[in-house]
Amino acid sequence: MKYKLDSNNYYELLFMDDKKRNLLLVIPGGAYIGTAKRESWEVAKAFSDQPYHQAIFFYREDKLLYPDINFEGEQVLKKLKDHPLVDKIFVIGFSAGGHYAAMLATSYYDYIDKLVLCYPVITTDIEFSHKNSFENLLGGNCDEKSLEQVSIEKHIHPLFPPTFIMHTFSDELVSIENSLLLIKALTKNHIYQEAHFYPIGRHGVSVATAKVCFEDMSVKDFVNQYGYIHEWVNLAKKFLLRNE
DSSP, rough: OOOEEESSSEEHHHSSSSOOOEEEEEEETTTTTTTGGGTTTTHHTTTTSOOOOOEEEOSSOOOOOOOHHHHHHHHHHHHHHHHHTEEEEEEETTTHHHHHHHHHHHOOOTSSSSEESOOOOOOOOOOOOHHHHHHHTTTTTTHHHHHHHHGGGGGTTTOOOEEEEETTTTOOOTHHHHHHHHHHHHHTTTOOOOOEEESSSTTTTOOOOGGGOOSSSHHHHHHHGGGGGHHHHHHOOOOOHHOO
16 A cells, blocks of 8 residues: 655555554665665565565655655654554665665664665765765755764764674775664664675665666576575564574
């Protein structure tokens, strides 16, 4: 079912049944330009054997800038949390969607019980930053103060939710240093965390199955080269079920 927001953005919600359950909210990547199809319902399907209701947040139909994008994110989290069939909220974010998920978790941690971040954009440090994501988030207003406000590793605090991280060392678009800086900040604040790094994998591998094959690769080559990364899905399932 589709739920519209005050903007043209929306979220889609799929209930497993009529029981109150934890909910898995997926926030796709897309450099804050759009929402990647390969990181939306195919991700939810990969977790469909788990006892969760599911939702996908399509947050770039209207390209709200920071901080308005945060206010809308809070609205979505509140609507989901207030739903009578929703208990805890687990958020999975990819790339820029991982940045958005982590940014929401710094401010609205009361709504997010666990966080899964896949090759997330984290830092505005010029050496490791994914410049396009922050230009699209800030509307080109990338002054020092604005960049400081959206550099996630600088805003982690002791109430930040338990976090699972996945990244590849060969990511050519979002450097693995983004995840390493996040790990350092989480460790400093004593946040429960789990991280899995893979040696080879292009940015945007998603759940690394044939269904999310890159358009410029054959399915056979994609699965042969990157299929082993699908392991992160099973590890994340265990993380979400674990009582830390």
